[in-house]
Amino acid sequence: MHYQDAPEQTAASSVAAGIVNPITGRRFVKSWRIDELLPEARALYGELASLLGVKLWHDLPLVRTLFNRGDENDWLARSADAGYATYLDDHPPLGRIPDITQPAFAYAGVRHSARVDVSLLVSTFRDLIAAENRLIARAVDYARLPQDYDRIIFCEGWRSRFNPYFAFLPSGGNKGEVLYVTTEQATLDRLFKHRVFLVPQAEHEYWVGATSQNNFTDDTPTPTARQYLTDRLREVLTVPFTVTDHRSAIRPTVRDRRMVIGRHPDQPRLYIFNGLGTKGASLAPLGSRWLLDLLEHGQDPPPEVDVRRWSAGAG
Ligand SMILES: Cc1cc2nc3c(=O)[nH]c(=O)nc-3n(C[C@H](O)[C@H](O)[C@H](O)COP(=O)(O)OP(=O)(O)OC[C@H]3O[C@@H](n4cnc5c(N)ncnc54)[C@H](O)[C@@H]3O)c2cc1C
Missing domain, CATH: 3.30.9.10 (D-Amino Acid Oxidase, subunit A, domain 2)
Incomplete structure (x- = not known):
């Protein structure tokens, strides 16, 4: 397998903090499919860490500021929900937070949060494939896609909006x-x-x-x-x-805020893996398993991430 990457472009992966946060937003909602994403992420980052000889996954508890009584009520309402019990900590240890920050109205804790060193993953993986002569360090020329590959998988981040083969996607940024x-x-x-x-x-x-x-x-x-x-x-x-x-x-965002995984509607050699949005660190491991299941076993990804949700009628 060969990889092609345009070295002069800034990748989201090189700037991301790699936060894995099971409970997000002002309403403290469980992240989409987080119960499945977490074990998949731990396992894959563990395997990649062994392959690359670096530490990628850092278990780190998350402490959130509650700014007022309304926030606190919303939080406590969630705490009462059984599906949230493993993730919420009403009395989180604050560690060094009080030493260097202003006191807050209250604090809430999220368990099973982590930081993935995404930029280290990308740089060490790049070094590995470069050393194996499997990295083509230039932009893909869409007018001249190589003919000597069975499959081409486009993972272009937000620049997939410039990919003419997947122009039917409602890609944002x-x-x-x-x-x-x-x-x-x-x-x-x-x-x-x-x-x-x-x-x-x-x-x-x-x-x-x-x-x-x-x-x-x-x-x-x-x-x-x-x-x-x-x-x-x-x-x-x-x-x-x-x-x-x-x-x-x-x-890389998509209108319905879900990943995009799958095969081009009428060019069976072309695939896409995109739409990781604000949560690539937690989404990518399960997403890549779904992609692999499609490539190796012809098994379709879940409809909510399948590229075909946008390609009906596109050609
Ligand atoms: C400021 C910021 C903070 C973030 N923080 C977090 C966070 O804490 N936790 C989290 O989970 N996510 C976070 N994210 C989101 C995360 O970065 C993305 O979900 C993820 O990195 C997307 O990965 P990607 O591989 O799809 O895209 P990218 O990382 O952007 O990679 C796309 C690659 O494709 C290459 N490319 C594009 N077009 C071509 C072409 N034509 N030819 C050759 N190569 C091409 C680019 O050069 C690039 O290397 C953050 C993002 C930003 C911007």
């Missing part, structure tokens, strides 16, 4: 910007969600993000987002910090 920050004092020892996420990277470093913008003209960092993220950080941190980097990329 959502721009996200992040800051990398250091503090003199040791940083957090868990994931912390205030208005933005704080994600520990190393002893004195963390990732702060992210912004979310459906309308964008390019994928480069903007002063407005830098200011926004710095302001959010100033609201919560009680210790001085230094911004060491500011990065941005585009998330």
Whole structure:
């Protein structure tokens, strides 16, 4: 198998924090199929870690700020739901949070959360396939697809909107910007969600993000987002910090916010795996199993992720 990747393009995977968060949004809803996604993710990242000789999966509890009584009531209502019991922690240990952040109205904990080092995964995997001469480091020329492969699987992130073979997909894109920050004092020892996420990277470093913008003209960092993220950080941190980097990329989104997996409607050699949106770290392992089941056993993926939900009538 060969891989083709355009080295000059920014990949969402190289900017993502890799947060795996089973409970999301203001209403504290369980992420789609999270009970199936988690074991699949643990297993696959474990296998990849052995193959690549790096640690990819970091179990990290998540603490969320509850800003007011309304948030707290919503949280407690969820806590009463049996399907949520394994994920919610009403009295989470706060670790170093009180040492370096403003006190909050209340805190809530999410269990089975984690951080996947997605950018390390991509860079070490790239090194491996390059060393094996299996990496073609240039953009795919759609007018001249190679003829000597049985199958071509397009995993192009948000740029799949430029792929003429899958033009029938309602592909969007959502721009996200992040800051990398250091503090003199040791940083957090868990994931912390205030208005933005704080994600520990190393002893004195963390990732702060992210912004979310459906309308964008390019994928480069903007002063407005830098200011926004710095302001959010100033609201919560009680210790001085230094911004060491500011990065941005585009998330690959699809109108119905589900992955896109499957075979082209009338070009049986062409496949797609896309639409990982804001949750690639947790979705990709189960998604890739579904893709493999299709490639090896002809087994269709679940209809809600099958590319054919958009291709009816397309040719
Ligand atoms: C700021 C930010 C924060 C995020 N945080 C998280 C998070 O905490 N947790 C989480 O789960 N997800 C997060 N995400 C989302 C996550 O990054 C994506 O879901 C995931 O990385 C998408 O992976 P992908 O491989 O589909 O796309 P990408 O990572 O964008 O990769 C696409 C690749 O295709 C290549 N390519 C495209 N077109 C061509 C072509 N014509 N020829 C050759 N190569 C091509 C590109 O060069 C690129 O390398 C975040 C995203 C952003 C932007």
